[in-house]
Amino acid sequence: MDHFDRDALATFLRHRRALVKPADVGLEAGPRRRTPGLRRQELAELAGMSVDYYVRLEQGRGPRPSTQMLTAIGRALQLSDAERDYMHHLAGTTRTPRMEPGSEVRSGVLHLIESLDDTPVLVCNARYDVLAWNRMATALLGDFAAQAPAERNIIWRFFTDPDARARHDEAGAAQFARESVADLRAAKARYPNDERLTSLIRRLSDASVEFRDLWDQIDVETRRSTRKRLHHPYIGWINLNCDALHDPGNDHWIILYTAPAGTSDREALRLLNVIGSQDLAPRQQPERPAG
Structure with missing residues (x-):
């Protein structure tokens, strides 16, 4: 136990x-x-x-x-x-978990995300550390490779980097804030002895009043599929399905961003696939809708 x-x-x-x-x-x-x-x-x-x-x-x-x-x-x-x-x-009535979330992504998962060359895909662990991603994920969400490994964390960047938060509309930002904190609390129970997870929660509490207030609410939730409205600096707003697939062997999450066929959002993804992460001008400023 x-x-x-x-x-x-x-x-x-x-x-x-x-x-x-x-x-x-x-x-x-x-x-x-x-x-x-x-x-x-x-x-x-x-x-x-x-x-x-x-x-x-x-x-x-x-x-x-x-x-x-x-x-x-x-x-x-x-x-x-x-x-x-x-x-x-x-x-303590569950099977004793690993000491900390895994950081090694299975080769089959790496092959999967590389083969989906028209779909933004990334892999993260229970701490929200980004472990792997493909070219389309870089084009949609930013260059993870340019970030220091310690900063390559979705929830950390969301609560501390205004540019990362500005990719969401107001409703989506509020939803992600609430659900990610509740999911992180569930992870803390699964990995009570993980010093890096404990440090992340402490750093987030120090850096963000919003995170601290949400943490104090003691809500618990696990990742689930949802709809997201994300802003790209050259394409504008894109409405996407965000599906979170669990790899239980490593307690990793494979996150895919897709759009239905025949929609303007699918065309936006096709355009994103063409331009990739190249620096174009002028950029569109995100006028965030309030709903």
Whole structure:
């Protein structure tokens, strides 16, 4: 079993309990409540355990809960799959993970991304370190090779580099900020002893008030496919499908940017394939839509 982080589990349970309304679990709200969410007694009853046992868990004093206990708590709190996984990692009831995210990309994956010469593709790990990319990814997202290896991190650049953030429209930037921080929290539970991940979170907290505020919300999520509206300095705004494919053997994510056939966005990708990353002029300034 992995280590048991009592304090982090206690904080997570308190935070999630406060988000569950009595009506969500079929209870009457009753008299006016001093605090939001369920009472500890209500949660304990829903999970089928003693109030004293649950109170000790929330106070960081209880013994390691069993898998069955955590399953009952997760059901009572109406946790998502990602949130359940996070809770189990905090409790140390999952298989002991690697000490740190892998940095070696499988040769088959490298061959795949190079063969997709008309599609921007990159590979990153649980820290959001960019490990591999193709020519189209450079054309769309910038030259990763020009960045120092320590700075070649998607989430670091998003929160600290205004140019990187300006590639997103306002709605997309807010969504990526929220989801990436929630995903990074899930990674921290999987790799609790990774010093580079701990250092990244500390540096981001020091450099970005927005990151720090989002981190304090204790949301948990894993990467998922989405739509993105990205700005290119010569082509303008492009609407793309962003699909994240998981390589579970290495805990890597293969991220592809595509557009449906017969659309102006597909034509924009074709033009991007022609011009590549060459320096053309004049550049279009990103007038970011607010929706």
